[in-house]
Amino acid sequence: MFQRRTALTLALTTALLVTTPAGATPASIPATDHEVVFTVEGTKTYGTLHVPAHRRGQRLPAALLLPGSGPTDRDGDQPPAITPHTLSHLAAALDGQGVATLRFDKYGSGRTGLGAYEGHPEDVDHPAFVRQAAAAYDLLRAHPATDPRALLVVGHSEGALTGLLLADKVHPRPAGLALLQPQAIRLLDLIALQLHAQLAAAAQAGRLTPEQQRANDQAVDRAVGALRANQPLDPTDLLPTLAQFFQSLFDGPSRRFVLSNDRVDPPTAASHLRPGTRVLLTCGTNDPQVPCATTDALAGALRRARTTGPGRTVLPGVDHNLRGTDPDTLAPAALTALRAFTDGLR
Structure with a gap:
């Protein structure tokens, strides 16, 4: 059983009026944002409910929003350079569908920072993020406005x-x-795939010879194998930028996190989902x-697990941060897929 020691405290600060729907009655409660604080293994984690x-x-369906890799904060940003606002846009879209949301600054980001890992970030592994997300899920479940069945x-x-790992560890299990x-394949496989694509593009543009591309492709695969086998890095044939990148994985503070994440095979994790769980998978x-x-094996595992819902949905013209032609909003195709996911839960 998933063990965690958490002290949950919900700090409801001054409510911010966001919108009141047309036709609201005096019995209606307007939309509000609450600053929340919950403690996980000695770290105060800050978020927005x-x-x-x-x-x-009324009890509302409610969604826990989980950010991407790196020091990505509750809004889906790594300021000041990377600010797509992916999670804040998702929260706004789900508000329009009557879904409450909780998003938070995970370890290393926003107001939370490293918390208990301050001074020794090399000890952070991926399970720590799952435990942090589990505490946030418990807080969301306990809120009086949310429906624990949705x-x-x-x-x-x-x-x-x-989220895949979390879904098998919390109670009640999520409905969707x-x-x-x-991230639909093992982390180091995904990194290698991305590097191979970059090398192919460089060769096509004439910046690398075919021989250099082939040597670097082989060196990338050797580096991944060595990292997994706890062997030293051999930088032979690696371009200087690639050698520096892999050296940071071998010797840097993220090594423990990378290896713990890489041990997870996403299709295998999907096999543990409860049958009937509604799932949306986008690319x-x-x-x-x-x-x-890269999502083929995961989509197949979801079918075998007898999940329901939209399943895999291909989003034409959509980038990694769910944007289309307008960089400041979610793409219409992404919004349509999200609505198909939530409408099926009602």
């Missing part, structure tokens, strides 16, 4: 893998799981980070 406008006493987990990129542009045709072909 958004509750849509609803009737007094809890959802919505994970973006690496957050989708976290949205895997948006997910975008303009997403070089998660090519649609």
Whole structure:
């Protein structure tokens, strides 16, 4: 059984009026954002709980939003350089569908920072993020405005893998799981795939000879094998930038996290989902980070697990952050897929 020691405290600060629906009555409660704080293994974690406008006493479906890789905060950003606002856009879209949301600053991001891992970030592994997400799920379940029978987990990129693992460890299990542009294969396999694609593009552009491409492809695969086998890196034939990248994985503070994440096979994790769980799996045709072909095995595992729902949905022209032609909004295709997912839960 998944063990965790968490002290949950819900700090409801001044409510921010967001919108009041047309035709609202005096018995209606307007949409509100609440700043929340919960403690996980000695770390205060900060987040935003958004509750849509609803009737007094009404229980709402509710979704836990999980961010992608790196120090990505509750809004889906790594400021100041990377600010697609993926999770805040998702929260706004789900508000329009009457779904409450909780998003939070995970370890290493936003107001939470490293918390108990301050001074020794090398000790953070992927299970720590799953435990943090489990505490957030418990907080969402306990809120008086949410329906514990209609809890959802919505994970973006690496957050989708976290969501897959979380779904098998919490109670009640989520009614639905949205895997948006997910990490659908083992992490180091995905990294190797991305590097091979970059090498092929460089060769096609004439920046590498075919021989250099072939040597680097082989060196990348050797480096992945050595990292998994706890052997030293052999930088022979690696371009300097690739050698530096792999050296950071071998010797840097993220090594433990990378290896613990890489041990998870997403299709195997999907096999543990409860039959009947409603699932949406998206991939975008303009997403070089998660090519649609990488989701094939995961989609098959979801079918074998007898999950329901939209299943895999290809999003034409959509990038990794669920954007189309407008970089400041979610693509219409992504919004349509999300609505198909939530409408089926009613």
